[in-house]
Amino acid sequence: MSGSIRLSERYGVNPSLMVCPACGEGSGVALLGRLKGEDREAPRRILDRVPCSECVGAFEAARRDHPGDVLVFVCHPSVGEEPPRGTFPLLAGWCIVKAEAWQRIAPKFDGCGRVYLSWDAAVKVGLADQFAAAARGGA
Ligand SMILES: [Zn+2]
Numbered sequence: 001m002s003g004s005i006r007l008s009e010r011y012g013v014n015p016s017l018m019v020c021p022a023c024g025e026g027s028g029v030a031l032l033g034r035l036k037g038e039d040r041e042a043p044r045r046i047l048d049r050v051p052c053s054e055c056v057g058a059f060e061a062a063r064r065d066h067p068g069d070v071l072v073f074v075c076h077p078s079v080g081e082e083p084p085r086g087t088f089p090l091l092a093g094w095c096i097v098k099a100e101a102w103q104r105i106a107p108k109f110d111g112c113g114r115v116y117l118s119w120d121a122a123v124k125v126g127l128a129d130q131f132a133a134a135a136r137g138g139a
Pocket of ligand 1: 020
C-alpha cells in the first residue's frame with residue numbers, strides 16, 4: 001500500500017473497518033480514498049489479509065499446548081472450495097484435532113500440523129456443527 005491516497009470528493013479519506021478473518025474483530029482502519037471507477041463509499045468492513053495478533057497468539061498457544069496435533073482452520077461457507085491465495089481466508093472457526101483422529105480423516109496427511117478445510121469438507125468430516133453459528137454470519 002502506498003503512503004498517499006487520492007481523496008474522494010464526496011467521502012474524503014473514505015474509511016473502512018478492517019476485520020480479522022479469524023475472529024471478525026476490528027483490526028485497523030483502511031483509508032481507501034477515491035475508489036477506482038465511480039466515486040462511491042467504501043464498504044463498512046473489509047477483511048484484513050492476516051489474522052489479528054490475538055488470534056495468531058491463540059494459534060501459537062494451541063500448537064504449543066498440543067504438539068503433534070493438527071490445527072484445523074474451517075473456512076466460512078462463502079470462501080468456497082479453494083481459499084484465495086496470498087490472503088488468510090475468512091474462517092467459520094478453528095480447532096485442534098488429535099493427530100490420530102486426523103489420520104483417520106485424512107490418511108495421506110503429510111503432518112505439517114496445519115490444514116485449511118472448506119466448509120463442505122468440514123461438514124463431511126463432522127467438524128462443521130460447532131461452527132454453524134459463525135458460518136451463518138460473516139464479515
Ligand atoms: Zn482475530
